[in-house]
Amino acid sequence: FPSHDTRIKESTEVRNERMSRMDMVKAATTEDFEDFKIEGQLWLTQYGFDDEMCHAYGIAECDTGLMLPVYGINLSGGVATTGCQVRNYGGKGPKYVTYTDCHYSYLHNDKDCIVLTEDLLSSYKLHWAGWPTLCLLGTKLALGAQRIVTEKYKRAILWLDDDAAGHDAALKLLRELSPVLPGLTAIFNKQPKEIDIETLQTMEL
Numbered sequence: 001f002p003s004h005d006t007r008i009k010e011s012t013e014v015r016n017e018r019m020s021r022m023d024m025v026k027a028a029t030t031e032d033f034e035d036f037k038i039e040g041q042l043w044l045t046q047y048g049f050d051d052e053m054c055h056a057y058g059i060a061e062c063d064t065g066l067m068l069p070v071y072g073i074n075l076s077g078g079v080a081t082t083g084c085q086v087r088n089y090g091g092k093g094p095k096y097v098t099y100t101d102c103h104y105s106y107l108h109n110d111k112d113c114i115v116l117t118e119d120l121l122s123s124y125k126l127h128w129a130g131w132p133t134l135c136l137l138g139t140k141l142a143l144g145a146q147r148i149v150t151e152k153y154k155r156a157i158l159w160l161d162d163d164a165a166g167h168d169a170a171l172k173l174l175r176e177l178s179p180v181l182p183g184l185t186a187i188f189n190k191q192p193k194e195i196d197i198e199t200l201q202t203m204e205l
Contacts, residue, residue, distance in 0.1 A: 002176070003121060008088035015176055019142060022065055022075075024058070024060060024069065024081065026086055026152065027062045027067065027125075028060035028061060028062055028067060029060075029061055029062055029173060030060065030061050031049065031055070031060040032051075033051035033055070033059075034051065035061070036061045036066070037079075037089065038146045039089050039090070040061055040065070040087075040089070041200065042064045043066070043087070043143075044059070044121075046155045047121055047125065047193040048125065048193075048196060048200075049124075052174070053124065053125075053128055055088040056128070057069060057124045057128075058081070062086065063117050064086060064088050064089060065086050065087045065088040065089045066086065066087045066089075066170075067084045067085075067086050068079050068086075068087065068098045068120040068121070068124075069083075069084050069105075069120075070083040070084055070085060070102060070104075070105040070135075070137070071093075071105045071106055071107055071122070072104075072106055072183060073106060073108075076086070079107070082100050082101075082102040082105075083098065083099045083100025083101070083102060084098075084099055084100070085097070085098040085099070085100075085120055085137065086098075094157060096203070098137055099107050099142070100137075101127075102142075102144070103137060103139075103142040103145070104121060104134055104135060104137060104142050104144065104145070104148075105123055105134070105135040105137060106133075106134050106135075106145070106148060107124070107127040107132065107134075107142045108132045108152075109127070109130065109131070109132050111129075111131060112129075112153055112154045112155065112159065112161055113132075113153060113154065113156070113158050113163065113205055114132045114133065114134055114148075114149060114155075114156050114157070114184040115132070115133050115134075115156075115157045115162065115192070115205070116133070116134050116135075116136060116141070116149070116156060116157065116158050116159065116160070116173075117133050117134070117135045117136065117159055117191075117192055118136055118137075118138065118139060118160040118161045118166055118169075118191075119135065119136070119161070119193065120135050121193040122135070122159070122177055122191050122192035122194075123135035125190045125192055125193050125195075125197065126159075127199060128197060128199050129200035129201045130200075130201055131200070131205075132153070134148060134159075139165060139168075139169030140167065140169070141161060141173055141176075141177070143189050146177070149177075149181060150177075150180050150181055153187075153203075154164045154183055154184065155183035155184070156177075156181055156185075157182050157185050157186065157187060157188070157205050158164070158170045158173055158174065158184070158185070158187070159191070159192055160186075161166070161191055162188065162189060162190050162191055167188055170186045170188065171186075173186075174186055181197070185205075187205040
């Protein structure tokens with residue numbers, strides 16, 4: 001069997017090119033959840049996403065699949081779209097193609113504990129439930145993302161995918177970041193997107 005790293009390379013592709021919100025609007029065939037192809041609707045609804053949540057986070061559909069926005073901070077400190085990740089509908093090639101030069105997605109609020117996720121849907125869902133989130137867009141922590149975590153938050157929680165690759169990555173990040181972020185912990189159970197909103201809102205981390 002191929003290694004975890006090999007499987008990741010086969011299923012994802014990162015293109016270091018920024019995609020603005022305007023670029024996404026131009027590429028979109030529809031921004032209405034009800035008009036998404038059934039494959040896209042089923043994938044989103046299994047994780048509790050509806051029209052309201054999709055609209056809030058700018059999820060749209062293009063010719064090849066669903067476009068999931070990547071978020072960052074602009075010069076004035078506000079939220080800005082820094083790219084997107086396309087989840088392709090079947091066919092050949094990688095399942096996910098990420099268009100960004102940022103290498104993480106950040107959604108903030110006023111809590112002092114941030115949750116680090118591996119995938120965008122988990123990031124959106126946690127943020128909808130009231131948590132600041134930083135999506136790694138994989139299992140590595142970019143330097144810019146590390147600065148956000150260490151400079152803005154007292155505590156951070158790693159909540160990556162509930163598989164061998166996700167667990168290994170979380171343990172590695174715990175070793176690397178604990179000296180600079182003593183309040184760092186990790187969760188090794190399910191994925192945030194698999195948990196209902198009410199539970200995410202009321203859980204104590």
